[in-house]
Amino acid sequence: MIDLHGFSAQLLAGTALTIELALASAALGTLIGLALSALKLSRSKLGRGFADLYTTIFRGVPELLIVLLVYFGATIALTSLSRALGGEEPIELHPFLAGTLALGLAFGAYATEVFRGAFQALPRGQIEAARALGMSRFLAFRRIALPQVWRFALPGLGNIFLVLLKDTSLVSVIGLEELMRKTSIAVGFTKEPFTFYLAAAVIYLVMTIISMIGLGALERHANRGVRRAAR
Amino acid sequence: MSGNVIAESIPKLLDGAALTVELVAIALAIGIVLAVPLALARVSGRLWLNGPVYGYVFFFRGTPLLVQIFLIYYGLSQFETVREGPLWPILREPYWCAIIAFTLNTAAYTAEIIRGGIQGVPHGEIEAARALGMSRLLVLRRIILPRAFRLALPAYGNEIIILLKASALASTITLLDLTGVARTIIARTYMPIELFAMAGAIYLVITFMITRAIKALEHRLSPHTRPPRPA
Numbered sequence: 498m499i500d501l502h503g504f505s506a507q508l509l510a511g512t513a514l515t516i517e518l519a520l521a522s523a524a525l526g527t528l529i530g531l532a533l534s535a536l537k538l539s540r541s542k543l544g545r546g547f548a549d550l551y552t553t554i555f556r557g558v559p560e561l562l563i564v565l566l567v568y569f570g571a572t573i574a575l576t577s578l579s580r581a582l583g584g585e586e587p588i589e590l591h592p593f594l595a596g597t598l599a600l601g602l603a604f605g606a607y608a609t610e611v612f613r614g615a616f617q618a619l620p621r622g623q624i625e626a627a628r629a630l631g632m633s634r635f636l637a638f639r640r641i642a643l644p645q646v647w648r649f650a651l652p653g654l655g656n657i658f659l660v661l662l663k664d665t666s667l668v669s670v671i672g673l674e675e676l677m678r679k680t681s682i683a684v685g686f687t688k689e690p691f692t693f694y695l696a697a698a699v700i701y702l703v704m705t706i707i708s709m710i711g712l713g714a715l716e717r718h719a720n721r722g723v724r725r726a727a728r
Numbered sequence: 729m730s731g732n733v734i735a736e737s738i739p740k741l742l743d744g745a746a747l748t749v750e751l752v753a754i755a756l757a758i759g760i761v762l763a764v765p766l767a768l769a770r771v772s773g774r775l776w777l778n779g780p781v782y783g784y785v786f787f788f789r790g791t792p793l794l795v796q797i798f799l800i801y802y803g804l805s806q807f808e809t810v811r812e813g814p815l816w817p818i819l820r821e822p823y824w825c826a827i828i829a830f831t832l833n834t835a836a837y838t839a840e841i842i843r844g845g846i847q848g849v850p851h852g853e854i855e856a857a858r859a860l861g862m863s864r865l866l867v868l869r870r871i872i873l874p875r876a877f878r879l880a881l882p883a884y885g886n887e888i889i890i891l892l893k894a895s896a897l898a899s900t901i902t903l904l905d906l907t908g909v910a911r912t913i914i915a916r917t918y919m920p921i922e923l924f925a926m927a928g929a930i931y932l933v934i935t936f937m938i939t940r941a942i943k944a945l946e947h948r949l950s951p952h953t954r955p956p957r958p959a
Binding site: 553566669689706 | 786795889
């Protein structure tokens with residue numbers, strides 16, 4: 498086993514924060530994705546234009562740049578807001594919030610495309626049938642569309658979640674003490690960069706493997722009622 | 729005054745963009761050369777070939793690129809044999825470390841993309857070529873690889889854009905790529921919103937050009953799917 502010089506508890510604390518960051522960003526991004534995919538499929542020209550602009554920008558700009566822009570941009574905006582209200586101290590957006598917001602915005606752009614595909618895979622007749630049975634639009638969405646969209650979207654969402662999990666490391670750049678930052682701190686003390694970055698790599702690999710197992714279980718659960726062709 | 733800063737930073741940002749494109753182009757060129765034999769090893773059906781390549785691909789796809797960059801740039805200096813070895817003049821340069829990390833990373837992703845392409849080549853075409861008396865090598869060169877590249881092109885286009893965005897991480901090891909230049913100017917002027925927005929716009933322009941180039945290449949390489957020209 499590799500000797501971590503007593504830093505294993507620190508690395509585990511960083512791992513926990515990494516997992517929290519990934520889950521919070523994925524939750525935010527899923528909501529953004531659902532809302533924007535609805536806009537993309539809507540009749541409103543303005544709505545479609547906005548959703549297209551959003552996905553073009555957030556899929557074409559580096560995630561690192563988004564993280565930096567949200568963190569420094571929000572800090573400047575908050576500070577000038579507080580100055581306008583008579584405050585003195587500069588206000589800094591907490592790196593966890595900035596990271597969640599930045600990664601959630603990026604996740605949302607990819608999730609929008611995933612959900613759009615999933616909604617389009619839904620047979621139209623089913624929604625029409627539900628409406629004909631007297632369900633309201635919302636009830637038809639909740640009972641008929643959403644459970645199936647979830648099933649169609651899961652593989653795509655799983656892929657972007659695995660990307661997100663690795664992108665959480667970017668938030669170390671704005672000082673959040675997640676796994677990557679904790680590792681760099683340990684490197685500063687021990688002067689053993691290879692050992693510690695390798696340990697971090699192994700932890701990311703384990704998180705990836707566990708996520709893949711979890712996503713597989715979710716997919717099996719979502720597909721439980723689907724009949725497969727006889728082999 | 730702020731207008732002045734913006735006007736002065738444009739040529740610097742473009743210099744940074746040139747370095748970004750240079751890093752990405754070199755990594756892509758070497759990466760694809762490495763990826764072809766790796767992909768062939770993956771489909772070889774021989775465990776001693778497939779196994780190690782699978783391990784390599786799994787490591788580089790399952791860990792953050794930031795960890796890979798730090799492992800190479802900071803990590804390797806932990807070993808005296810490296811520090812006193814003949815490769816040290818290369819391995820201590822952030823420029824070469826970034827290129828090595830990007831290359832190994834993109835080779836892993838590209839190998840899987842090409843593997844998908846190879847497996848997508850219809851069996852009948854390979855059997856037909858064999859039946860015509862082509863040797864295995866000739867079938868590979870004339871039938872399998874050209875078809876696989878065409879099939880893999882859309883996915884490879886995505887990989888180019890992902891690598892372009894990921895190359896922003898070069899700025900974390902002091903390189904003055906597009907993101908690095910923006911961060912340096914911000915450290916002096918403290919105008920993060922303006923500069924990150926400008927850098928983001930330049931990334932978007934490069935992304936757009938790559939997308940267009942790939943689309944044009946796809947069109948050129950698939951004359952058989954186009955309707956015949958009117959006589």
